[in-house]
Structure formats: structure tokens, C-alpha cells
Amino acid sequence: MHSRGIEAYKATLRLTSEQRDALVGLLLGDACMESRNQGRTYRVKVEQSTQHESYVQHLYGLFRPWVLSGPYQKQGSASNGSTTTSWAFNTVSHSAFRFYAHQFYGEKGKRVPDLIHKWLTARGLAYWFNGRWVHEIQPIQGCDLQHPGLLEARRRTVGSRSASVFRAAGETPAST
Secondary structure: OOOHHHHHHHHOOOOOHHHHHHHHHHHHOOOEEEOOOOOOOEEEEEEEEHHHHHHHHHHHHHOHHHOOOOOEEEEEEOOOOOEEEEEEEEOOOEHHHHHHHHHHEEOOEEOOOOOHHHHOOHHHHHHHHHHHHOOOOOOOOOOOOOOHHHHHHHHHHHHHHHHHHHHHOOOOOOOO
């Protein structure tokens, strides 16, 4: 899908600070990036199980300008042979994502960037932990990821186990 109209639209796109922060957190989690043109441009791929549809919808809303079609259901097979259903969406391929791809991917695959302390913000940390939590507990419906109570809950949950991650985000972990 390479029309002049789409290419002209993509030329107008710029990542907002909220999108950049969220992208760092998502890439620390289970979002992934893909290039189909030897690394000139990349797209972001988001996928979660059906029970976490609201989280996918939230992420879609955040990255809506970067997505040409809404979230879709995807069928797959689990390692035990059962059928799985998930919700997913992909952004457009864009050079704005190249920096992040080069930081989060190396020769051996996905990695934590050496300079993560420069890019991880409190908001990014919240997205990283929200992404981790969707595999462990039900998401909070209508959750505001910028709400101070949400970040405080994550600080208390993580405690001293991730003190270095909080320091990277310029924060001090709350005592448990």
C-alpha cells in the first residue's frame, strides 16, 4: 500500500512526547518493531490477548495518527496446540521509528539500550509496567496512565527489585 496520498500523509507525522515516552515503555515490554526495507523505516507492532482489548484500544488511541486501520482480532496457535485469539494493530512504516529500532534491537535481537536512562520517563515506566501487568492481572477499565495514583501503585508493587530502573527514569522508588 504505497500511494502518493499515504506517503504525503506520512511526511506530516511527528512523534509527540507522550508517544515517544510510551514507545520506550512498550519496547521494554512486548511491543516489537519490523522493517521491510532493510532498516530504512520501521513499524511498531502491538498485540495482546483478547482479555486485554481495552489496553490495545488505549494504545491505538495514543498512536491513532500512525495507524491506517484499527485494531483487529488475530487467530494463532499456542505451543500446546490450542487456538488463541488476540487483538493487534500495526503503525505505518516510518523513519521516525528507526532511532528506536536501532536502540532496542541488535544483532542478537531485542535488548535494553545502554542509554535507557536518558529516554525512560515516569510515563514510559508506567507503560512498561502496564504491559507487564496485562499478563498477570485484569487491566483497570478506563485507566488514566498519567494518573499519579497509577504510577504510585506501580512504584509500590515494584519496590526495591527495580530500583535501577526508577533511577534511570529519574525517580526514587517508593518504599514498600
